[in-house]
Amino acid sequence: MINDDPYLWLEDVEGEAALAWVAERNAETDAALASGAGFASLKQRLLEVLDAPDRIPYVSRRGDFLYNFWRDAAHPRGVWRRTTPEQYRTDDPRWEVLLDIDALAAEEGTKWMWAGARVRRPDCDRALVRLSRDGGDAVVVREFDLGGRTFVEGGFQVAEAKTDIGWIDADTVFIGTDFGPGSLTGSGYPRTVRRWRRGTPLAEAAPVFEGEERDVAVAGRHDSTPGFERDFVVRSMDFHHSETYLLTGDTSLVRLDVPDDATTYAHREHLIVHLKSDWLGHRAGSLLAFGFDAFLAGDRAPEALFTPDARTALAGHAWTRHHLILETMHDVSTRIEVLAPTSGSGWVREALADVPALSAVTVVDTDPDVSDEFFLDVSGFLQPSTLYHGRIGGDTEILKEAPSRFDTAGLTVEQFFAISQDGTEVPYFVIGPDHAPTGPGPALLYGYGGFEVSLTPFYGAVTGRAWLERGGTYVIANIRGGGEYGPGWHRAALGADRARAFEDFAAVAVDLVARGVTTAAMLGAAGGSNGGLLMGAMVTRYPELFGAIVAQVPLLDMLRFHELLAGASWIAEYGDPDDQADREHLRALSPYHRLTAGRAYPPLLLTTSTRDDRVHPGHARKAAARLRELGHRVLLHENTGGGHAGAGDNEQAAHNNALMHTFLWRHLSPQAPPDPSALG
Numbered sequence: 001m002i003n004d005d006p007y008l009w010l011e012d013v014e015g016e017a018a019l020a021w022v023a024e025r026n027a028e029t030d031a032a033l034a035s036g037a038g039f040a041s042l043k044q045r046l047l048e049v050l051d052a053p054d055r056i057p058y059v060s061r062r063g064d065f066l067y068n069f070w071r072d073a074a075h076p077r078g079v080w081r082r083t084t085p086e087q088y089r090t091d092d093p094r095w096e097v098l099l100d101i102d103a104l105a106a107e108e109g110t111k112w113m114w115a116g117a118r119v120r121r122p123d124c125d126r127a128l129v130r131l132s133r134d135g136g137d138a139v140v141v142r143e144f145d146l147g148g149r150t151f152v153e154g155g156f157q158v159a160e161a162k163t164d165i166g167w168i169d170a171d172t173v174f175i176g177t178d179f180g181p182g183s184l185t186g187s188g189y190p191r192t193v194r195r196w197r198r199g200t201p202l203a204e205a206a207p208v209f210e211g212e213e214r215d216v217a218v219a220g221r222h223d224s225t226p227g228f229e230r231d232f233v234v235r236s237m238d239f240h241h242s243e244t245y246l247l248t249g250d251t252s253l254v255r256l257d258v259p260d261d262a263t264t265y266a267h268r269e270h271l272i273v274h275l276k277s278d279w280l281g282h283r284a285g286s287l288l289a290f291g292f293d294a295f296l297a298g299d300r301a302p303e304a305l306f307t308p309d310a311r312t313a314l315a316g317h318a319w320t321r322h323h324l325i326l327e328t329m330h331d332v333s334t335r336i337e338v339l340a341p342t343s344g345s346g347w348v349r350e351a352l353a354d355v356p357a358l359s360a361v362t363v364v365d366t367d368p369d370v371s372d373e374f375f376l377d378v379s380g381f382l383q384p385s386t387l388y389h390g391r392i393g394g395d396t397e398i399l400k401e402a403p404s405r406f407d408t409a410g411l412t413v414e415q416f417f418a419i420s421q422d423g424t425e426v427p428y429f430v431i432g433p434d435h436a437p438t439g440p441g442p443a444l445l446y447g448y449g450g451f452e453v454s455l456t457p458f459y460g461a462v463t464g465r466a467w468l469e470r471g472g473t474y475v476i477a478n479i480r481g482g483g484e485y486g487p488g489w490h491r492a493a494l495g496a497d498r499a500r501a502f503e504d505f506a507a508v509a510v511d512l513v514a515r516g517v518t519t520a521a522m523l524g525a526a527g528g529s530n531g532g533l534l535m536g537a538m539v540t541r542y543p544e545l546f547g548a549i550v551a552q553v554p555l556l557d558m559l560r561f562h563e564l565l566a567g568a569s570w571i572a573e574y575g576d577p578d579d580q581a582d583r584e585h586l587r588a589l590s591p592y593h594r595l596t597a598g599r600a601y602p603p604l605l606l607t608t609s610t611r612d613d614r615v616h617p618g619h620a621r622k623a624a625a626r627l628r629e630l631g632h633r634v635l636l637h638e639n640t641g642g643g644h645a646g647a648g649d650n651e652q653a654a655h656n657n658a659l660m661h662t663f664l665w666r667h668l669s670p671q672a673p674p675d676p677s678a679l680g
Contacts, residue, residue, distance in 0.1 A: 003560070007625045010267060013610060019619070022610070024217070025070040026626060029605075032635060033662045034655075038499060040445035042466060043658035047073075049405050049461040050650035056387050056400045059088065059375070061367045063124030068095070074648040077101035078114050080129075082146075089399065096155035098149050099129065113648055115139045118202075119146070120167045121224045123368065126421040128156060128165055128173070135643025136613040137566070140163050144190045146512065158202065161389045161578040162189050164219045171198040174220025175205060182213075186568035189217035194232055196251070208251060209233045216569045225369055228268050239451070240276070245310040248298075254296070266317055267368075270335040271295045273302070274314070276526035285313055285486035287326075289347075298559025303340060305347060313452065313486035319368040323392045325352060327363060332427055332456060332484050334360045338392055338551070338586075353388065353396070358381060358413050358429065360457040375399070379459040381431045382408045406464030410434070413457075417668045418511035420480075424492075427484070428508045429457065432473030435517050442668040443473040443518035449481035450560075451500035451573060453492040466661035470669070473517055479504035502537040509538075509545040524664040528552035528621070528622055529615055529644065535604075535651075536623070543601045548667035552659050555611055555647050558590035559583070564616035592623055597630040605663045607646060607656060614644040623664045635663070 013017045017070035020387040059066035066088050066491040071078040080099040088095040090420030106113045111207045115130035125146055130139040141163055143155030158165065168174060176190025177183075179202075185191045192211065194205035211218040215238040219627035223230045241260040245253040258264045261276040271290040278284055280300055286307035291299065304668065306314050306326055315327040315334060324339040324347075338352045355361045361382035364387065366374050372392040379385040384404055390396030396478065410433050417425040426440040435441060444467055448455060455476050463474055493501040507636055509525070514516050525546050527535045532554020539549055559577045561567040574589070608620035617638060624636040636657055641645055647653035 007622040010621040018387045022638045025373040029635045029637045043654050047654035050182045062119040134611045134641035135648045136611050168222045185217045211235050240572045300417040308486050318363040318366050320366045320372040336361045381413045418507040420507040426504040442522045445475045445525045447505045448531040449479040450484035454483040472486035472528045477508040506542045522549045522668045524668050526550040540591045540594035546602045548603045552607045556623045557592040558586045566614045601632045607637045609639045609642045611641050611643045
């Protein structure tokens with residue numbers, strides 16, 4: 001297929017010409033935004049929030065210890081550490097530092113970033129530590145001795161790749177990684193699952209399963225629950241469809257006969273299935289429980305643990321030793337309850353905690369193999385986090401409370417519903433001052449609308465300091481494509497129907513103006529990744545509704561996304577540009593291909609990262625180049641590290657946020673002084 005894109009050279013991520021061009025754009029952006037009065041002080045205030053020593057150190061229990069990863073001013077790359085439950089209860093716990101990422105980076109001369117660890121259960125004596133080079137999704141893996149606080153010489157080690165690895169036993173792991181030609185899918189993820197034994201070369205790891213090149217990924221999983229040890233293989237054909245196999249013996253596979261758009265897993269004697277489409281008389285969004293052995297024997301009579309309705313969806317769930325904790329959303333506000341299996345049949349349920357209206361509750365951690373312990377976090381837009389600890393059937397206590405980070409005097413939280421183009425009600429949250437006595441003011445509208453991701457209430461200290469304290473209003477739109485009302489809400493904006501998400505966001509923008517919250521000239525919009533696609537759509541489809549727009553690590557070229565890095569894994573969400581049946585709607589959706597000189601666009605700030613190996617930085621680069629060619633107002637900031645997050649440490653995150661909010665306030669606030677030097 002002939003491609004006449006004149007800016008393909010900007011897809012050369014680390015090409016000399018491309019990086020020189022990026023350096024010029026970064027210099028323009030810094031001159032326009034970072035050199036003005038107030039930028040340094042705003043950045044410092046945001047960094048204070050991100051580095052605050054009195055943040056809640058959230059933990060995960062592994063055996064006798066509580067583990068935490070922590071960044072602050074003294075440890076910008078962070079430390080992996082642990083403490084005991086007794087110490088964690090104190091105001092100033094004593095932490096045992098296991099791994100100092102700053103020290104490791106300095107010692108090895110590599111910009112390492114923490115990418116997580118898998119601790120071996122049930123002994124909890126070793127871990128498979130994942131380290132990312134400057135924030136990319138590709139990682140190196142090294143075995144770590146928790147007792148000795150050191151990497152294991154001659155232990156499991158894997159070179160940089162998008163590796164999937166997990167423990168089977170003390171001397172064996174499941175692994176999928178780059179074994180050379182043919183071992184990765186078209187999306188760049190593992191195509192094979194292998195069993196690797198300690199002391200043997202990685203190249204000799206025994207094959208267990210091989211997927212297709214067109215698949216997204218395959219993975220092996222070991223369930224180490226005592227008395228219920230099992231091995232599984234998961235084949236992800238695309239982002240929304242997968243097959244799960246029970247591994248019997250070394251290579252014999254038994255497929256679990258559930259719909260391929262459902263998610264399924266084993267928990268002790270249960271097989272749990274979360275439906276994305278109707279099945280066995282149960283509606284999409286239901287959570288079902290079967291007896292695992294009975295299901296394999298042909299039983300198809302599940303118990304429904306959760307059944308959705310038109311306004312309620314499942315937000316998440318977590319097991320304790322004897323119970324199941326359900327997180328549900330009703331009109332995007334969270335509720336939580338606990339279920340317990342009875343000695344006969346059925347489950348009993350009761351509320352676990354009272355959650356304030358327009359707030360969110362999240363299960364932080366449980367210890368499902370051992371106890372009915374749980375950690376819960378409760379927060380709201382104006383309510384800092386409170387961390388609760390308890391045991392089901394016992395007392396619940398407050399363990400930690402985060403202090404307020406910004407002035408909330410005069411601020412309120414409200415929820416409204418806009419009417420989209422096809423008549424659908426679209427919920428959105430408004431956080432800010434009462435505009436009745438003062439009239440419209442600057443407002444920032446945020447959205448995502450994809451991959452069944454839900455935007456629920458949260459305490460945003462950075463937004464509070466950078467936007468709300470200035471008098472701005474912050475708005476979150478719960479548009480279709482997300483998961484706020486379950487699978488149907490997501491499915492409504494899939495593929496050729498993606499424009500519904502755009503219409504929903506535009507409807508919220510119109511409703512904000514109609515309610516007197518803001519005006520089009522004072523309304524800004526922001527979104528990242530898939531939300532960056534949404535921002536591109538606002539620029540090209542609804543430019544008259546906004547005074548300024550920020551698109552972070554955006555997806556913008558919808559005819560080449562599948563050829564760039566992990567892009568092929570999103571074909572199930574958007575469509576396949578190589579399929580003529582999809583190409584027509586993808587061209588219509590593609591912001592990059594809709595750019596024109598004949599229409600006025602609001603000022604645009606694009607941000608990306610050279611080290612983003614998920615959404616290619618070429619999307620933002622090419623859009624900036626095309627907009628410049630057409631004579632539009634655009635700024636580009638490309639961080640050299642940070643991966644898809646866009647920032648590798650708190651200083652970079654503070655800088656990026658200060659750039660965004662300075663840009664928006666300058667264009668949206670009627671009190672902001674004019675700055676003729678600002679290219680944006």
